[in-house]
Amino acid sequence: MSTVEWARRGTAAWVTFNRPEAHNAMTFAMYEALYAYCEQADAEDDVRVLVLRGAGPRAFVAGTDIAQFTEFRSAEDGLRYEATIDRIVGRLETVRKPTIALVDGFAMGSGLALAAACDLRICTPEAKFGLPIARTVGNCLSMQNYARLAALLGEARVKDIVFTARSVGADEALSLGLATEVVDGAAVETHVQDLCERLAAHAAVTLRVTKEALRRLRPVPDGEDLVREAYGGEEFQARVAAFLSR
Numbered sequence: 001m002s003t004v005e006w007a008r009r010g011t012a013a014w015v016t017f018n019r020p021e022a023h024n025a026m027t028f029a030m031y032e033a034l035y036a037y038c039e040q041a042d043a044e045d046d047v048r049v050l051v052l053r054g055a056g057p058r059a060f061v062a063g064t065d066i067a068q069f070t071e072f073r074s075a076e077d078g079l080r081y082e083a084t085i086d087r088i089v090g091r092l093e094t095v096r097k098p099t100i101a102l103v104d105g106f107a108m109g110s111g112l113a114l115a116a117a118c119d120l121r122i123c124t125p126e127a128k129f130g131l132p133i134a135r136t137v138g139n140c141l142s143m144q145n146y147a148r149l150a151a152l153l154g155e156a157r158v159k160d161i162v163f164t165a166r167s168v169g170a171d172e173a174l175s176l177g178l179a180t181e182v183v184d185g186a187a188v189e190t191h192v193q194d195l196c197e198r199l200a201a202h203a204a205v206t207l208r209v210t211k212e213a214l215r216r217l218r219p220v221p222d223g224e225d226l227v228r229e230a231y232g233g234e235e236f237q238a239r240v241a242a243f244l245s246r
Helices: 028-043 066-071 075-093 110-117 143-153 155-164 170-176 188-200 204-216 224-232 234-244
Strands: 004-009 012-017 049-054 059-061 099-103 106-108 120-123 128-130 167-169
Touching: 004 028, 012 028, 012 188, 028 049, 028 075, 049 059, 049 110, 049 188, 059 099, 059 110, 066 234, 075 110, 075 143, 075 224, 099 110, 099 188, 106 110, 110 128, 110 143, 120 170, 120 188, 143 155, 167 170, 224 234
Parallel strands: 012 049, 049 099, 059 106, 099 120, 106 128
Antiparallel strands: 004 012, 128 167
């Protein structure tokens, strides 16, 4: 089972990452299910907004399930993985409808990348964002994800978050532009439903063209050599093993 669920609420489609026992950490099957739901959102004309959320009170998405990295044996495995993440996150970013991440709890690693690819991020006070890869398995992001985060946060903030491996709370996320709004947990679902109705009433072409225009402003150079360097060394495999042995 992919443990990613689709539900319609009026003109909005809600996609839920439903693996709360693992803080909604993403398996490869879950990534593929998300891709399929992005396709479905575009295919169904009466879907006007796509909402992503995590099941349970502790996490939006706590990154990729690290156990999957035990099968990596070379830099080429890392390249294939980052290409997969680019394909999934890139498809989310190019959904032709407005996308909203409802972030309650942890949005770490790929969870941050998925939230950043959405057009709006509505957070509860318990939201925490981070890229702890320097402290955990020692991998890197793709050039697409670095470029997306730098456009959203600026280079200095991306370096701060990656180098220190610290978490960014909801209030700081709001001040940085990472969070669009911070809403009390008891009211956030109703707030997002109201926001979906507001967006659905607006000119779809304006929203679609604006998000695509802003995406096209962001050039992305090749970075395969950097991905090979991060995933191809002994340190990556040693850190994966150490992380899973905790």
